[in-house]
Amino acid sequence: MLSLDLHPIFRNNRDIELAMRQFLFTAAHSGERVVEIIPGKGSGKLRQRVVAFLDQKHIKKLYLRHENAPGNDGRVLVWFRD
Template sequence: MRSLDLHPIFRNNRDIDQAVRSFVFNAHSSGETVAEIITGKGSQRLMTHVLAYLGQRHMRRFYRQVKKDPANAGRIVIHFT
């Protein structure tokens, strides 16, 4: 399973969006079935931003489902088609 840790770049929205976009495109094109994005627990602002970005039309076509991990509040799980 591929993993992206956003802790090192959490302060710059443009860098976050670019990292998430690149990560999702690469995971999708390599045939991954599941990937994770680690946002950390904190105030959940980073998770909210990432989920909003993943919900945009140009991103939704690359995955089947995105959900928060119920066992880990700082983790997003992406299921690809």
Template sequence: MAKIKIDLHDCFNNGRKIDQALLGAMQDACKKRVKLVEIIHGRGSGQLKKRVLRFLEQPDIKALYHRVEKDTKNPGRLFVHFRH
């Protein structure tokens, strides 16, 4: 199964880069009809995870994907599932 993987460790303190990386991954998944996007936000204080979840809750973004799954084995990543 093909998936897109993005690591937000490099741009954790730059809000614009975070949004661009997330939007780019979502658009790529839709364009290439990929079923899974793995977002690695890291453990830390949880602020980056909250920002990612807020981004995914935007109505125009939420319309693109099917569901979000929090990884039970690794709290530092999320899976976004698509139904194409």
């Protein structure tokens, strides 16, 4: 499973958005069915930013759905079409 850990860049909004954009485009073309983005647990603000990014209309076209990993709010799973 492909994963993107946002811990190293969590303070830079621009880097976070660029990393997520590149990761999702790569994942969409990789053939992976599900990938994970790891914002970590913390205060939940980074996870909220990840979800807000994923909910943008032009980004939603890339994937099928997203959800918190069962039992781990520090991971966001992104599902792609088969």
